[in-house]
Amino acid sequence: MKTVKIENLIEGLREISDADFTCDDVYQFLADNPVEVDTISKYFHWSEKFYTRNLIYKDARFELMALCWDKGQVSRIHNHADQMCWMTVPVGKLRGQNFQAVETDESKGFCMLQEKEQFDLSDCLAAKVELEEPIHQILNLPEFNRRAVSLHIYSKPFDKCLSYCRETNKFAEVPLFYTSIGGKLCKNVEL
DSSP states (O other): OOOBOHHHHHHHHHHSOTTTOOHHHHHHHHHHOOBOGGGTGGGOOOOSSSOEEEEEEEOSSOEEEEEEEOTTOBOOEEOOTTOEEEEEEEESEEEEEEEEEEEEEGGGTEEEEEEEEEEEEETTOEEEEOSSSOOEEEEOOGGGOSOEEEEEEEESOOSEEEEEETTTTEEEEEEOOOSEETTEEOTTOOO
16 A cells, blocks of 8 residues: 655645545545555654544644544544544544434533444545534544554634533533644643
8 A cells, every 4th residue: 555654645635726625535635645654653642541632734724633542532422613524544443433413402502412324444544524414423442452543634623613412412612622733742731
């Protein structure tokens, strides 16, 4: 399998025209350009307490992050603030679980979710989050028994999203934070 350096992936993404920066076109570009793990390892920061969000590149049109997942770590159920998202897993294996909102009352912060399809990602397979059904969760299941790294591309960058709780059927907007930027830990981050 032909792989590319992270710098080449970023340059290729920057060269995609605004008209062609679509869900399907970026998905295909990501699928055709798996990343050399050695070129992203400087962005890996691990925590036993939470998965980490490590910013690699950001401009007005998109941001690229390496998310590092220790064994058994999972994301909250969340959306992407009406932005497009693509991901690939160059290290380990992750499961995605999609959800559909079956009943919502925004005035009460109420949302009942129903599980939809699941998908597993490994070996640089690409995936996309559809804008029509954006609610999902990413899981590094204990049975996978290893760490994982996923690359995420978000267009446009965002710093908050909706987070959902199935136990209470509630949702709320939550702020998002980086663990590191350009490979350097952010201030006030304790791993």
